[in-house]
Amino acid sequence: MNRERVEKDFSWIERLKLALKKNRRDPSSRYFQLATIRPDGNPANRTVVFRGFGPNEEIQLISDTRSQKISELKQKQNAAICWYFSDTREQFRISGVVKTEPSRGSDLAQELWQKISEQARSQFYWPEPGHKFEELAQDFSSIDVNSSTPPDEFCVLRFIPTEVDYLLLRGSPQARFRSYRSENSWISNRINA
Amino acid sequence: MNRERVEKDFSWIERLKLALKKNRRDPSSRYFQLATIRPDGNPANRTVVFRGFGPNEEIQLISDTRSQKISELKQKQNAAICWYFSDTREQFRISGVVKTEPSRGSDLAQELWQKISEQARSQFYWPEPGHKFEELAQDFSSIDVNSSTPPDEFCVLRFIPTEVDYLLLRGSPQARFRSYRSENSWISNRINA
Numbered sequence: 001m002n003r004e005r006v007e008k009d010f011s012w013i014e015r016l017k018l019a020l021k022k023n024r025r026d027p028s029s030r031y032f033q034l035a036t037i038r039p040d041g042n043p044a045n046r047t048v049v050f051r052g053f054g055p056n057e058e059i060q061l062i063s064d065t066r067s068q069k070i071s072e073l074k075q076k077q078n079a080a081i082c083w084y085f086s087d088t089r090e091q092f093r094i095s096g097v098v099k100t101e102p103s104r105g106s107d108l109a110q111e112l113w114q115k116i117s118e119q120a121r122s123q124f125y126w127p128e129p130g131h132k133f134e135e136l137a138q139d140f141s142s143i144d145v146n147s148s149t150p151p152d153e154f155c156v157l158r159f160i161p162t163e164v165d166y167l168l169l170r171g172s173p174q175a176r177f178r179s180y181r182s183e184n185s186w187i188s189n190r191i192n193a
Numbered sequence: 194m195n196r197e198r199v200e201k202d203f204s205w206i207e208r209l210k211l212a213l214k215k216n217r218r219d220p221s222s223r224y225f226q227l228a229t230i231r232p233d234g235n236p237a238n239r240t241v242v243f244r245g246f247g248p249n250e251e252i253q254l255i256s257d258t259r260s261q262k263i264s265e266l267k268q269k270q271n272a273a274i275c276w277y278f279s280d281t282r283e284q285f286r287i288s289g290v291v292k293t294e295p296s297r298g299s300d301l302a303q304e305l306w307q308k309i310s311e312q313a314r315s316q317f318y319w320p321e322p323g324h325k326f327e328e329l330a331q332d333f334s335s336i337d338v339n340s341s342t343p344p345d346e347f348c349v350l351r352f353i354p355t356e357v358d359y360l361l362l363r364g365s366p367q368a369r370f371r372s373y374r375s376e377n378s379w380i381s382n383r384i385n386a
Contacts, residue, residue, distance in 0.1 A: 035275075037235070082226045084240045123386070129385050133384055173329055
């Protein structure tokens with residue numbers, strides 16, 4: 001990274017795809033933190049797993065419909081991703097809105113359901129997450145986790161980015177760019193780190 | 194982790210200290226994500242560096258007073274930490290309030306300033322973070338980054354936890370505990386993952 005402003009060449013989505021490639025030996029490079037707003041107006045924050053990109057730089061996730069984040073997103077769609085890549089020392093802070101898509105009638109839900117492991121699938125049949133602990137009484141041998149149809153507890157989250165703050169921690173001074181969506185394109189500016 | 198409820202034995206702070214020890218070969222185990230609320234009510238999220246523990250399970254950070262998080266915390270003290278340890282596959286989601294402490298007259302600020310590297314110190318003399326990019330015109334040779342007195346741009350954040358959601362991803366079912374502060378002690382319950 002040289003010291004010149006390279007705003008015109010800067011594409012956060014290309015950087016992100018490159019970071020995913022460069023950090024692929026680290027399984028946790030596909031995890032990031034998603035902040036949402038609780039009903040009381042306070043922030044919540046948790047680790048989630050990246051499931052793919054869609055049109056318009058959409059970032060796809062999956063969730064249990066019974067999880068807290070779903071009720072939070074129902075009240076307020078705005079969310080903030082923090083995605084840190086420890087090997088390449090890059091951070092993407094992505095603001096946007098999240099659309100929740102039920103599994104019924106969703107091709108994407110069907111597709112993502114096929115891709116997850118049997119163990120990941122079985123969690124959607126576990127007792128209500130966040131509630132007082134119950135033993136897994138259910139006989140899992142009777143559940144067809146290999147069913148091609150996801151259960152109603154499975155849903156897809158489509159995160160639509162509106163603003164991105166990119167920071168490269170290697171080098172001095174550190175390189176930082178702020179990008180925002182303007183109609184169908186992105187405008188980026190180099191800013192002070 | 195056996196399947197019995199072990200609420201009485203569960204201490205999130207002991208688990209957190211153990212996680213820091215077990216994951217110490219990974220430098221990024223000392224980083225976590227801090228979510229705050231923007232003035233517009235939307236969430237912000239960024240990676241920060243853990244600087245130590247204080248009394249009452251206080252989690253200490255440092256910051257530039259000119260950074261966005263400081264103005265956000267001035268408006269709303271509530272924040273949410275997400276701390277994921279990739280080697281041991283443990284997650285701590287910590288809700289709390291953040292107290293900002295200016296460097297002047299703060300023994301803790303003085304102590305933490307001594308501990309950071311010369312490069313980390315020099316950032317507090319860089320141009321206003323988040324503003325339009327400026328070259329580092331300043332002659333750093335004239336700045337005494339070895340001064341024992343931190344500049345006014347340096348401050349300490351004391352994060353006081355009020356609620357913790359702990360998740361151990363190893364094993365099936367996953368173990369999850371929710372803890373909250375009750376007067377001078379903590380109450381923990383095992384909950385469904």
